[in-house]
Amino acid sequence: MKTIEVNKVSYTYKGKTILSDVSLLVEEGDTFALLGENGSGKSTLIDVILGDITLSSGTIQVFGKTKPNFKKIGVVYDHLPFFPLLKVKEIINYFAAIYGVSASEVYEKYKVVFRLETIYESHIQQLSQGEKKRLAIMLSLLGNPKLLILDEPFSHIDPTIINSIWSVLKSENRTILYTTHDWGAITQQANKVAFIRDGKMTGIPLDTSTFKEQLPGSKKIVTRYDDNVKNILTDYNYYTTSDENVHIFCDDKDKSILSTIAKHTHNFSIQDTDIQDAYLYNTKNI
Known part of the structure; x- marks a missing residue:
């Protein structure tokens, strides 16, 4: 079943082509890596899939709809739009209320994997980039989404806990689309990979086990x-x-x-x- 279908999408900003004739198919159950160097267009593609910016041409469907249903989607942005003066526990309480879940149960469920104990009473502005990323990934799971869209989710995160986080992300047979410029662990994390460079995709996605x-x-x-x-x-x-x-x-x-x-x-x-x-x-x- 098609989860994300991007068909010949282009995006131009101030006369500069950021994405050019991009097509992409993510199927149900995929852990799909979008690999590209910094500035290749990965984050822009995520933004157009989520409807945050308007594409210049082409079509996008998520779960067969032109507008994403965010009740089914968990998102981690590369730029992490948090309120800097709030504490971590206040952020967790806020998002738990939005999704109608118990904040205390969320904390107990994820405190070890995401190392919440060490940052729970801290203000967002006191956190390192890696700590913010851990928090963002955890929050993306609160609505029990069927689809995760993660933009550079593991940048700055301690490598010793990445495998544990992946185990949590994949535990509900979710479909995952994530961007990365780190090719070191893709064959262990993803079942498919597509390449983007200078806003263009190359050919069909590759199976990471047979590439x-x-x-x-x-x-x-x-x-x-x-x-x-x-x-x-x-x-x-x-x-x-x-x-x-x-x-x-x-x-x-x-x-x-x-x-x-x-x-x-x-x-x-x-x-x-x-x-x-x-x-x-x-x-x-x-």
């Missing part, structure tokens, strides 16, 4: 992108990086490429491919 099968090789040769190497690249699949290296895809059985590279340079390494390679290779022409 390597859609790369030109399971291995890569990394070396300097100099004139000697440039002359041999026409026969291979590769991408370049800002540190002036080139990553050339190959397989374990591909001996010819190794001998070819060795004729031009002795300074290279052979590495396994990962999700970062999938992102950089698929977005290299954007």
Whole structure:
């Protein structure tokens, strides 16, 4: 069943195209990662899905409706719009009242995973960015939503508790769409990933368990992108990086490429491919 359907969406602001012909399908039960660098358009896409800004063209449906039903959706924004002078316990009481749940039960249920004991009496303005993010994620769960839309939810959060938080997020078989620029743990967290760069999406989403099968090789040769190497690249699949290296895809059985590279340079390494390679290779022409 389709939970979020984005169809050829574009958004222009002050003459600048922020999103260009973006399409995206998130199905029921997905944990869907939207991967992109800072400034790639991830947060803007979240804003248009939630109806916070008006798209220039295209269509969006959430649960089959053009207007999101926020009774079914839990949201974490990257910018965290909290009242700075309120205490954490006052924020919890406020949101608990909105959703018609017991604030004390909320506290008892989530105090360990989200480490609420250490911040419960603190004012919002006293919290670190990581503490604010923990609080925001916890609050997004209060309405028992069927869908979570999370914008950079784990930035600044202590890595030692991220797995515990993920266990809570996934405990009710929710559909989750989240943005990230950290590709390190995507294959453990998400079942699907899509890439966005400079406001454009690349191809179809990849299954995180089989993404390597859609790369030109399971291995890569990394070396300097100099004139000697440039002359041999026409026969291979590769991408370049800002540190002036080139990553050339190959397989374990591909001996010819190794001998070819060795004729031009002795300074290279052979590495396994990962999700970062999938992102950089698929977005290299954007």
